Structure formats: C-alpha cells, structure tokens
Amino acid sequence: MQTQPEIEFQGMTATPAIEAAIAKHVAQCEERWGRITACRVMVKAPSGHHRSSGLYEVHIHLSLPDGREVNVARTPTADVRRSDLAFAVDDAFKRARRQLQDQVRRTQDQVKRRKQLNSGTGLRIGSSKVDSSQGT
Numbered sequence: 001m002q003t004q005p006e007i008e009f010q011g012m013t014a015t016p017a018i019e020a021a022i023a024k025h026v027a028q029c030e031e032r033w034g035r036i037t038a039c040r041v042m043v044k045a046p047s048g049h050h051r052s053s054g055l056y057e058v059h060i061h062l063s064l065p066d067g068r069e070v071n072v073a074r075t076p077t078a079d080v081r082r083s084d085l086a087f088a089v090d091d092a093f094k095r096a097r098r099q100l101q102d103q104v105r106r107t108q109d110q111v112k113r114r115k116q117l118n119s120g121t122g123l124r125i126g127s128s129k130v131d132s133s134q135g136t
Helices: 016-033 085-107
Strands: 006-010 038-044 057-063 069-072
Touching: 006 016, 016 038, 016 085, 038 085, 057 085, 069 085
Parallel strands: 006 038
Antiparallel strands: 038 057, 057 069
16 A cells, blocks of 8 residues: 555544454455555544434545546444444445445456447338329
C-alpha cells in the first residue's frame, strides 16, 4: 500500500482489539489482491435513533490503480448482529472483499460481455401495400 491505512472512530474511543482486527483485515486484502493504493476505514458508534439504535456502522474506502475504487458505505438493514462491533467490522470487510474481487475480475477482463446485437434494416415479407398506379 502506498499510504498508511486511515482508521477513524466516531462517537467512541478506539480499542486495541478492534484496531488490530481492522489492521488484520486490511493486511489480508493487501496480501490477496496486492494493488491497493489507499485505505480509509470509519467506525461509527450506535446512534440514538429508535430504529437503528445500538447498531454500529463501518464504512470502508479502498483506492485502486487506474482510478478504480471500492466503497462499502451503505448501512445494511437493521440486523441485531450488527450491535456487536466485531461482527460489524467482519461483515463490512466481507462486503469489501467481494467488491474488490469483482474489481480485480474486471481488471483482468474475466467478466463475460454481452454480445452486441446486429443493428440493421429488416426486410418486410408479405407486404399488403397496393400500388396505386396500376388498375385505374
């Protein structure tokens, strides 16, 4: 990685266990796919909203060569398991690995491409058009 990973905690203090877990996940992504240029992870503490109260949010932004990016910013639907910080971090990095894998496949041109349909003019068979110059 060209820069050190940035880890930010909002509304909470960082614990060594969570920082170590995030560093381990980043190292695994770097080891597996290698060409990550920058990484930013934001961990947000549970808010006081009544529907999503008690759920952690983990946002991940990975920069790749050629301007490609992997963003895990969407908060999934309310899931009680996301009230555990370790689960929330693991789940976010699982989604990041999946997106990273898709980006690598696109880069290596391993994605099936749709065949382009030939565009052209069609021939009309059985035309019912009557020539008006004949007959009268």
